[in-house]
Amino acid sequence: MENALSIDLEDWYHPQLVRPHVRGTARTSRVVEATERLLELLRKHDVKATFFCVGEVLAEHPELARRIHEAGHEVGFHGMTHRPLGELGPDGFERDLGEFDVLTKGLLGQEVHIRGFRAPTFSLDHRTSWALPMLVSRGYVYDSSVFPMRGPLYGVGGAPLAPYHVAMSDPAVIDPVSSLTEIPPAVFRFRGMRVPVAGGVYLRTLPLRLILAMLGRIQKDRPFVLYVHPWETDPGTPRVDMPVMARLATYHGIRGMFRKLDRMLSTFHFTTVAEVVERWGKRRHVVTDEMTC
Ligand SMILES: [Zn+2]
Numbered sequence: 322m323e324n325a326l327s328i329d330l331e332d333w334y335h336p337q338l339v340r341p342h343v344r345g346t347a348r349t350s351r352v353v354e355a356t357e358r359l360l361e362l363l364r365k366h367d368v369k370a371t372f373f374c375v376g377e378v379l380a381e382h383p384e385l386a387r388r389i390h391e392a393g394h395e396v397g398f399h400g401m402t403h404r405p406l407g408e409l410g411p412d413g414f415e416r417d418l419g420e421f422d423v424l425t426k427g428l429l430g431q432e433v434h435i436r437g438f439r440a441p442t443f444s445l446d447h448r449t450s451w452a453l454p455m456l457v458s459r460g461y462v463y464d465s466s467v468f469p470m471r472g473p474l475y476g477v478g479g480a481p482l483a484p485y486h487v488a489m490s491d492p493a494v495i496d497p498v499s500s501l502t503e504i505p506p507a508v509f510r511f512r513g514m515r516v517p518v519a520g521g522v523y524l525r526t527l528p529l530r531l532i533l534a535m536l537g538r539i540q541k542d543r544p545f546v547l548y549v550h551p552w553e554t555d556p557g558t559p560r561v562d563m564p565v566m567a568r569l570a571t572y573h574g575i576r577g578m579f580r581k582l583d584r585m586l587s588t589f590h591f592t593t594v595a596e597v598v599e600r601w602g603k604r605r606h607v608v609t610d611e612m613t614c
Pocket of ligand 1: 329331336399403441442
C-alpha cells in the first residue's frame with residue numbers, strides 16, 4: 322500500500338495556537354532552513370511528498386517554491402495567510418484561491434495546475450462546507466481537510482476514515498457522483514475510540530513502536546495520510562510564551578520528530594497525496610468490476 326506524506330508548508334508563527342502570542346517584530350522566518358532539512362531527508366529516501374503551501378510563504382521565498390517543485394514534489398494549497406475558513410468567509414476564500422493560482426503559475430509555470438487543498442487548522446467542517454463546491458469550480462480534484470474525529474480545535478465526528486467522494490453539502494457524507502475526493506488524515510480506531518495518529522502532538526509524543534504498529538494496521542485497509550510541519554522537525558523553532566496546555570500541544574516532542582520521520586520513511590512506502598488519490602480511485606474501480614462480474 323502506498324501512503325501519502327503531506328507537509329504543511331508554513332512558518333513557526335502561523336499555527337492558530339501560536340499566532341496570538343507572537344509580536345510582529347519577533348517574526349524571524351525559519352521556514353527555509355527547516356524545509357531544506359526535510360527536502361534532504363526526502364531525497365535520501367527517494368520519496369515524493371505533497372507540500373500544502375501557505376501562499377505568503379511562497380511569495381516571500383520563491384526560490385524555496387521552485388526547489389520543491391523541481392524536486393518532483395506536489396504543491397497544494399494551504400491558504401494565503403493561514404487564516405481558518407470560518408474567519409475568511411466565502412468571499413475571502415474565493416480571493417485566496419485566485420491569488421494562489423496567479424502566484425503558483427507565476428513562480429512555477431503556466432502549465433502548473435494545483436489539484437489539492439488542506440484547510441488551515443483543518444477548518445473544513447459543517448460550518449464551512451461552502452468551500453467544497455468552490456474547490457470543484459477551481460478544478461481541484463481532492464481535499465485533505467476533514468479531520469475525522471472531533472477535537473478541541475477542529476474535526477468532524479463520524480466522518481469516513483478511508484478516501485471518499487465527498488458530498489458538496491456535507492463533508493461527512495459520501496456522494497458517489499461527486500468529483501471531489503476527500504482524503505482524511507490518518508485516524509486509528511481502537512475500541513470505539515478514534516486516535517489521531519496522523520500528525521501533531523500525538524505523532525510527536527507517542528512511542529515510535531506504537532505509531533509504527535498503528536500505521537501498519539491502518540495500511541492493511543486503506544492508505545494513511547501523515548502530516549508534518551517544517552517547524553515541528555526544527556530544533557531551532559522559537560518557543561513562544563503561551564498557556565501551558567497550548568505550549569505542550571505545540572512544542573512537545575519536536576526534538577525527536579526528525580528522527581521519527583526518518584524511521585517512518587524507512588518503514589513504509591510514501592508518495593504524494595495526488596498519487597494516492599489516483600491509485601485509490603483505480604482500486605475502487607477494480608473492486609467494482611470484480612463485483613459486477
Ligand atoms: Zn497549517
